[in-house]
Amino acid sequence: MTQAAEIGSASSGDDQGRRLVLADRREVVLRALRPEDDRLYPEFDSYVTDEDRRLRFLVALREIPQSQIFRLTHFDRRHARAYAAIAPQTGQLLGVGRVHQLSSDEGEYAVLVRSDLKGLGLGNALMDMVLEGARELGLRSVLGLILRENVNMIALCRELGFTFSMTSEANLVEARLRLD
Ligand SMILES: CC(C)(COP(=O)(O)OP(=O)(O)OC[C@H]1O[C@@H](n2cnc3c(N)ncnc32)[C@H](O)[C@@H]1OP(=O)(O)O)[C@@H](O)C(=O)NCCC(=O)NCCS
Structure with missing residues (x-):
């Protein structure tokens, strides 16, 4: 099991972002993902293993x-929410979580954390944001x-x-959470 993140002082609102202190004492800002964050993706992706x-x-x-980066960053906020974890010193993208509407009452989520930063509480914090976003929607x-072998996400x-x-599909499981 990994060490949970320690939540630091939080300023409210997605625009300003929320401050978070990870298990290694690294400070991170969680905020709404913006269209212009598309330019942060290639560097972020270079830290993600195959x-x-x-x-x-x-x-x-x-x-x-x-094309995928464009879709992930340019979305309709009426039907989706996405959040970025940003390093405040460098502006680097460290992780992303998102949810998009599949039907009037159900959405699909996804999260990705830089491979060198796994196990520090970032995935957990992004999932919390995603679930808040799902409720907002x-x-x-x-x-x-x-994927069945994805023991961390499970x-x-x-x-x-x-x-x-x-x-x-034998290699996939479906994880579902009721929000009400
Ligand atoms: C799955 C993923 C998002 C988790 O993010 P993370 O920042 O590593 O996770 P956290 O540090 O917040 O840990 C959250 C929980 O995940 C589980 N977990 C994380 N790393 C783990 C590990 N090495 N072994 C076992 N469980 C682990 C634990 O339940 C942990 O809870 P705990 O901190 O209370 O022990 C991240 O590993 C990732 O991006 N993986 C690749 C992409 C992916 O699989 N996305 C999910 C598909 S939608």
Whole structure:
């Protein structure tokens, strides 16, 4: 098990961001993801291993394609929310969490943390933001498709109270959380 993050003083609102102190004492700002954050992605992606990229996107990718980066950063806030973890000193992107609406009451979430920063509490903090965002959207439940071997994400979801079910694909499990 990893050490949980210690939440530092929080200033309210996604625009200003929330300050967070990770388990290694590193300070991070969590804020809403902006369209112009697309330029931060290539450097962020260079710290993501092929394996973690596969766990996030469910397919093998040597890098996150530019077209995908555009879609991830240019989205309709009426139907989606996304959050960036930023290093305040350098402005580097350290992690991202998102949720988008699948139907009137259900959304799909995803999270990706820089591979060298895993296990410090960032994924947990991003998931908290994502669940808040899902509630803002008025969703009643969220779901995610997780590769069976992704024990970290399964453990994280279990801690958050998600339930798991099989899917038609043997290598995937569906994790679902009711928000009401
Ligand atoms: C899954 C992921 C988001 C977790 O982020 P993280 O910052 O490493 O996770 P945290 O440090 O916040 O840990 C949260 C929980 O995850 C689990 N976890 C994280 N690292 C773990 C490890 N090495 N071993 C076991 N459990 C682990 C634990 O339950 C942990 O809770 P704890 O801190 O109370 O022990 C991150 O590993 C990642 O980006 N993986 C690649 C992409 C991916 O799999 N995305 C999910 C698909 S949607």
